[in-house]
Amino acid sequence: MSALEVVLAASTAALATALVVVVVRLGRARRELAHVQAQLDRPRLVPSPTDAVRTVLGTAMKVRDHGFGGAFRSSIDDLLQWADVERPDLARLASTDGTVTIMFSDIQDSTALNHRLGDRGWVRLLARHDRMLQRAIDAHAGHVVKTQGDGFMVAFAEASQAVGAAFDIQRELARVRPGSRLHGVAVRIGAHKGSAVRRDNDLFGRNVAFAARVAAQADGGEVLVSEALVGTLGDAVTVLETREAVLKGVPGTHRMHVLDWRP
Numbered sequence: 001m002s003a004l005e006v007v008l009a010a011s012t013a014a015l016a017t018a019l020v021v022v023v024v025r026l027g028r029a030r031r032e033l034a035h036v037q038a039q040l041d042r043p044r045l046v047p048s049p050t051d052a053v054r055t056v057l058g059t060a061m062k063v064r065d066h067g068f069g070g071a072f073r074s075s076i077d078d079l080l081q082w083a084d085v086e087r088p089d090l091a092r093l094a095s096t097d098g099t100v101t102i103m104f105s106d107i108q109d110s111t112a113l114n115h116r117l118g119d120r121g122w123v124r125l126l127a128r129h130d131r132m133l134q135r136a137i138d139a140h141a142g143h144v145v146k147t148q149g150d151g152f153m154v155a156f157a158e159a160s161q162a163v164g165a166a167f168d169i170q171r172e173l174a175r176v177r178p179g180s181r182l183h184g185v186a187v188r189i190g191a192h193k194g195s196a197v198r199r200d201n202d203l204f205g206r207n208v209a210f211a212a213r214v215a216a217q218a219d220g221g222e223v224l225v226s227e228a229l230v231g232t233l234g235d236a237v238t239v240l241e242t243r244e245a246v247l248k249g250v251p252g253t254h255r256m257h258v259l260d261w262r263p
Contacts (some may be wrong), residue, residue, distance in 0.1 A: 034222040048070030073150025075106040076190075076215050096169075101192040101229065102211035103142070105133065105169070106151035113185070125181045126150060132182070136168035153212075159193045159232045166191065166223040167261040173221075174262075186220025190256075193229040206250075213247035214256055228254045 041255040107113065107129065129150065137144060138155055146153045152188040156162040166189045176182045192214050199254035210226065218224035230239065237259040244253050 006043060011172045018106060031063045037156045040213045044127075075110070075149040076104050076212050078148040099193055100196050100207070101156040101159045101191060103156065103162045103166060103194040104151065104212050104215035105154075105166075105187055105189045105255050106149070106187050108186040108216075112148050114132065121181075129185065129187075130192070132172055133169055133187075136165045136172070140165040159191070159229050160236065162191045162229075163223070163225070163233065163237060163259065167259075170221060170223060171263065188215065188218035188220050188222055188224075189216025190218045190224045192226040192231055193232060194226075210247070212252060213250055217243070217245055217247070217256060218258075223259045223261050224256050225259060227257070230259070 095169070112127070118127060130147070133152055134144070137152075140156065141157045142161060142165050143153045143154060145155050154162070154165070156165070167191065169187060171181060173185060173187060176185070190211060190213075192207060193212035194210065214224055214226050224243075230237070239257045240260045241258040243256050245256065246252075247254055
């Protein structure tokens with residue numbers, strides 16, 4: 001065999017080896033692409049923009065770090081920790097007198113519900129709950145400032161808007177029929193209206209914390225509001241019950257009022 005033939009044979013072998021490597025890598029890449037596509041095509045439990053899925057990873061991490069019991073604190077408490085800082089997105093919602101109405105809500109006994117339904121059923125329930133609350137909030141010009149688990153923090157320019165949204169939420173839940181995912185779900189709602197600290201087009205202060213503390217006193221199915229809020233509504237609402245309580249982190253005893261949301 002001539003030297004030229006040896007070179008050609010070696011080159012051919014090298015090219016064949018390279019081609020085999022390329023084919024193998026191409027096959028591997030195709031399998032990886034197919035796996036990624038399958039993940040993308042997998043149906044989601046809830047639409048990705050909703051914050052129902054927001055808690056799946058967070059809950060898992062809490063369970064890992066704090067145990068199952070520590071993972072399910074009140075959603076209102078979680079929201080308050082987040083809200084106890086400056087909130088630029090509240091500034092545009094202040095009414096002409098410089099006040100803002102803050103409403104908090106969450107599902108009563110959510111830990112027990114999560115146990116009973118399992119994670120998949122719980123996330124599906126949250127999706128229905130979130131859509132229902134969002135409809136009521138939008139109908140009364142509210143702005144969802146933050147969601148956490150099953151909790152909502154919402155800002156309104158006027159107290160009447162917050163109360164209207166709260167009434168709509170409770171009325172819709174009362175109409176839920178047996179068999180619905182929301183059947184038997186009780187939401188507690190609390191709201192407070194007050195002046196807010198303004199600085200550099202920002203709005204924040206103790207009234208956000210006060211609203212959260214009012215909501216924490218509410219029972220499932222109730223709309224509980226502060227004395228300051230109910231005083232702005234006049235005869236537009238009916239007060240079913242008045243309570244006095246010491247609120248965590250707030251000096252003194254405070255009066256709160258359960259409103260009649262039934263038509």
